[in-house]
Amino acid sequence: MSLLGILLLLLELSTISAMAKTRQFKWRVEYMHWSPDGVEGVVMAINGKFPGPTIRARTGDTISVELTNKLLTEGVVIHWHGIPQRGTPWADGTASISQCPINPGETFVYTFIVDKAGTYFYHGHYGMQRSAGLYGSLIVEVAKDEKEPFHYDGEFNLLLSDWWHKSSQDQQIDLSSKPFRWIGEPQSLLMNGRGQFNCSLAAQFSKSSVPQCKLRGDEQYAPQIIHVHPNKTYRLRVASSTALSSLNLAIGGHKMVVVEADGNYIQPFSVENMDIYSGESYSILFTTDQNPSNNYWISVNVRAREPKTSQGLTILNYIPNFGSKIPISPPPLPPLWNDYNYSKVFYKKIFGLIGSPKPPTQYNRRFLLLNTQNRIEGYTRWAINNISLVFPTTPYLGSIKYGINNAFDTKSPPDTFSKDYDIMKPPPNPNSTYGNGVYMLKFNTTIDIILQNANALAENVSEIHPWHLHGHNFWVLGYGDGDFTTEDAETTFNLNNPPLKNTIVVFPYGWTALRFVANNPGVWAFHCHIEPHLHIGMGVVFAEDVHLVKNIPNEALTCGLTGKMFAKDKHK
């Protein structure tokens, strides 16, 4: 795209709202020594910060991030998680799909509109660079002339993640090895990039021998204390960028009222604590109505895998108490890690706020996507309808737009799987195939996806998978245990007030149904947000009317076959 092209686009975008601004950022991504949990390692930092800088904007604003890759030999991209990228699918920041990785030393400008208030985040989407720490928060406030549908006196933001002492590069190599080496449980849970590995803030309440943290407060791994005044209502924005972990969040002694999910308003409901899966974001309101002479714990705990990681902690500090004052009660405990019912009950409380868009009542195409763990040539992989995704070298957006042959499997992957498949048992034939075919969606059609979970390779094991869709929100129509049936759809789907989300879990041995309208020209990944699962094949790709996509910057496509195409005609 020429400079003039960009200017014209910006001009066009800027007319959407007279109040809207273009918010420009210059970022450089580089490795940095850092101690996220008190043990020094290396993080992928932006402008010397880990996590990366928080972007705050208002609805209708244009974000323009000039990203320079200062890594030494690795490419990089950044995905703006939850932003639908209408008109700018090339800015989705997904390697192999929306653009080529930005080469070391090179700069790429992401320009896109944030069209909906909410709690979002951004992260690397190449290899396992999210695991390396490449993430940060993206908060979109309502436009100046608009109001949120709830009141609060102040707000805080918690970006949750998990952290390994082994580098994500080594983890990647482990996962890609034969025999497979699993990455294991994280060493620490981080809140805004801070956790404690060798000590605990709540050692005095613990039976373990971990010592009490002795912190000045300026350590890289010291918790970010949340300072509140008594008798106020606060909004806590929370997003999970974990590589693996499902989490449970609690504020000791305080109820939480959930008001937003993945950038969508929902009907407020109250909980004692809440599960949050990788790729999800929520806003909760809490009122500081407890004894003001105490501080309180804010805790995160591992769920859905047998926990081997200490809980993440910080302090809710009632001013004017000292921030470092230890709460008088022990930190909140989560539900049992494998009490999936607890999580299902939570999910079933989420409804779209009155006035939210409703789903079409009919679908045009329904996918049944079987989630299985498989083997290919001795490698351990995840597969969808028996195909394990390997990303192509040429981004789909370019290869489809320019009609390039041999860039990916032109045969569509199957829309469904055998009715005979027994989801309660390990795959009878665990061998699946590699593939990178695309589901081509017709414009404006309504798409149903039924995620069908199943037994993994080992007996009596079925794992949760938080599935994330790019380019769209979807309505969550329902959940169920066991095999999905057409009857389930007829009897249990909520077409009245389903919530919009961009990430949803499929529970062990269960199914989850969602619906969206294919009205966003581009190519969009739909994948398990557990980074090591995606890395070994757990995703599919949707293409929507790529011929309608305009203004793809050629700079986004100077790799693979599009790169060769550009170079081909050139004089030698």
Added chain:
Amino acid sequence: MSLLGILLLLLELSTISAMAKTRQFKWRVEYMHWSPDGVEGVVMAINGKFPGPTIRARTGDTISVELTNKLLTEGVVIHWHGIPQRGTPWADGTASISQCPINPGETFVYTFIVDKAGTYFYHGHYGMQRSAGLYGSLIVEVAKDEKEPFHYDGEFNLLLSDWWHKSSQDQQIDLSSKPFRWIGEPQSLLMNGRGQFNCSLAAQFSKSSVPQCKLRGDEQYAPQIIHVHPNKTYRLRVASSTALSSLNLAIGGHKMVVVEADGNYIQPFSVENMDIYSGESYSILFTTDQNPSNNYWISVNVRAREPKTSQGLTILNYIPNFGSKIPISPPPLPPLWNDYNYSKVFYKKIFGLIGSPKPPTQYNRRFLLLNTQNRIEGYTRWAINNISLVFPTTPYLGSIKYGINNAFDTKSPPDTFSKDYDIMKPPPNPNSTYGNGVYMLKFNTTIDIILQNANALAENVSEIHPWHLHGHNFWVLGYGDGDFTTEDAETTFNLNNPPLKNTIVVFPYGWTALRFVANNPGVWAFHCHIEPHLHIGMGVVFAEDVHLVKNIPNEALTCGLTGKMFAKDKHK
């Protein structure tokens, strides 16, 4: 380059010698778990091998390596060390100079002629991928109708390297940090990728408490035993791909006759042991004239840095003794690590074989290149004439060929440095600048380079630097201590029978003089072959008549500003 173009080029090349062959290889580069010294780590492997496969060819052959990058997020290139790449400067495999890094998933074909028999090797030349283990041997035998100028009954090949337990990626980050973190001494020395860290083959001769290795022989770190028959003469080809270490090689009880240096025949001379610096290669002849009932040690030891690394060992096995039979004498000991005189004496014995090309008696341009350690904005760097090289994003070969602006500093770096500079002291002003300017050389001119060593940042420290020139052999005209003077040139230069080499050391507080003719159109790096030194700026770049370079494959240039240029005119 089109397929037809490649075919035509191959056809053209193949007419050079009726006997010449094209030798085709398909390689994939990927990470692999490996235990080079008994401690498991990760290596950069080729086709599942570490070190990479040995290429054997004959003079006049064309090598064609179809290299596929199977790394996950990193680019890659391979440099063919010692091959001048006449007519194929785009195949030199030097990132930022001759080509763009090959993106993950992509394939690039290196096609070049090996025009001179000798002992060569190949290695990564992007970031510190050589340190990661990306190297292998390249042996060029004389053409079928030709003979070597010496006799031998058999030959062996030893590729020497050094190995760290910290990944080269972490090392790179350490070196690029502020404050600087030095990588330290290697954990092990490797011969053909094999060393022993937690045990010694010669523990019984050692005073240390390291245990004797108990090896079956099939371990990844078991030494490659050299099997010989008594009373024969063998050729040992040896090349050093070390990241850091200068080495001394010895064969217990056997004299070595040096006959080849860096792919050039030299006047044979005999030594007890020999130094070999990173980037050098030699052939030596040895005769199995010792007591045939014993085996003998082959050893490598660290030189020129205070050794903290155990010697590397393997066994010279006189058949029919058991290969595992331990020699009766202790392994050879090297000269003192800082006995530079020993090494200078060795170097001064090297003369070109009678009949070798002689240097022009006059030079057209003489560079005096001051080697200093400096600081830039708090970063520790090496600088040449006060400029510390930072590689540009766009390969010089493309940016010069296509006349692209702003791809690199157009101002030439200085040809010389201040006469007042006191090489015996730390830099009075240690601050230097980053730069990536190029020395433009006129066609067919004779170039002198005087490498002038100096004191590093710390008092009384001056390090050795093995300088390697791409695209050329050079004549080594002389060496000296202290400041180089014009008088030195007049009185000490050997213009009669200097050896040709491609790598030469400059000793502490000394100078080394070399001469070459700028008759190879292309862009060529000249740099310290110590990988962490190059990584922090120790190199310069020569360009020779790039307008004469033909047939650069555009695929080599689909990054940076050349990539943008290709993409620019394309229809959107």
